[in-house]
Amino acid sequence: KAGVTQTPRYLIKTRGQQVTLSCSPISGHRSVSWYQQTPGQGLQFLFEYFSETQRNKGNFPGRFSGRQFSNSRSEMNVSTLELGDSALYLCASSLVPGAVNTEAFFGQGTRLTVV
Amino acid sequence: LAKTTQPISMDSYEGQEVNITCSHNNIATNDYITWYQQFPSQGPRFIIQGYKTKVTNEVASLFIPADRKSSTLSLPRVSLSDTAVYYCLVGDMGSGSARQLTFGSGTQLTVLP
Numbered sequence: 768k769a770g771v772t773q774t775p776r777y778l779i780k781t782r783g784q785q786v787t788l789s790c791s792p793i794s795g796h797r798s799v800s801w802y803q804q805t806p807g808q809g810l811q812f813l814f815e816y817f818s819e820t821q822r823n824k825g826n827f828p829g830r831f832s833g834r835q836f837s838n839s840r841s842e843m844n845v846s847t848l849e850l851g852d853s854a855l856y857l858c859a860s861s862l863v864p865g866a867v868n869t870e871a872f873f874g875q876g877t878r879l880t881v882v
Numbered sequence: 883l884a885k886t887t888q889p890i891s892m893d894s895y896e897g898q899e900v901n902i903t904c905s906h907n908n909i910a911t912n913d914y915i916t917w918y919q920q921f922p923s924q925g926p927r928f929i930i931q932g933y934k935t936k937v938t939n940e941v942a943s944l945f946i947p948a949d950r951k952s953s954t955l956s957l958p959r960v961s962l963s964d965t966a967v968y969y970c971l972v973g974d975m976g977s978g979s980a981r982q983l984t985f986g987s988g989t990q991l992t993v994l995p
Contacts (some may be wrong), residue, residue: 857926859926870931876924
């Protein structure tokens with residue numbers, strides 16, 4: 768079966784702009800989580816969605832938001848981009864929320880560069 | 883979520899067995915231990931998960947002592963392609979609870995020829 772698909776793979780934006788990233792989970796998976804990975808901070812949890820509802824949120828400013836659609840596809844949006852937002856953004860899907868209790872399948876990520 | 887501590891890096895040679903130990907002193911009764919592998923510019927990949935004693939699958943073994951305050955990931959006969967960052971995670975198995983994966987800094991394993 769197809770894996771987790773994230774688009775686009777690479778993105779370059781200017782400070783102050785906004786960006787929308789997309790994640791299509793594995794078919795049948797209803798839980799989608801987003802993570803930010805940077806060399807300095809490692810992998811940090813952004814938020815988790817299940818059945819179109821945000822279930823949990825990490826410690827990120829309100830500029831980071833997300834949503835999930837009825838087909839479980841998810842988008843995350845970052846407004847007023849800052850240089851520090853440059854990172855690899857990863858999406859993970861799983862059958863149920865709380866992905867420690869089951870395998871979470873990650874996409875290849877979107878590499879965002881803010882200049 | 884329980885905090886985990888792993889070595890920052892490890893080196894090994896091809897064909898050797900590699901053991902990576904993770905400390906999780908404040909693991910809770912319902913917590914499971916999960917290991918992920920990550921290659922550069924890719925998402926983490928599930929390796930193995932366990933609750934106690936020993937778990938083995940086609941790629942690794944996971945050893946968990948009785949007090950569960952640590953765990954050891956064992957990779958038999960590593961190859962160059964096993965060079966990656968390995969993460970140990972601890973979390974509750976409770977269904978329906980919204981618990982995010984919390985990744986520590988991980989262990990950079992470098993396999994040398």
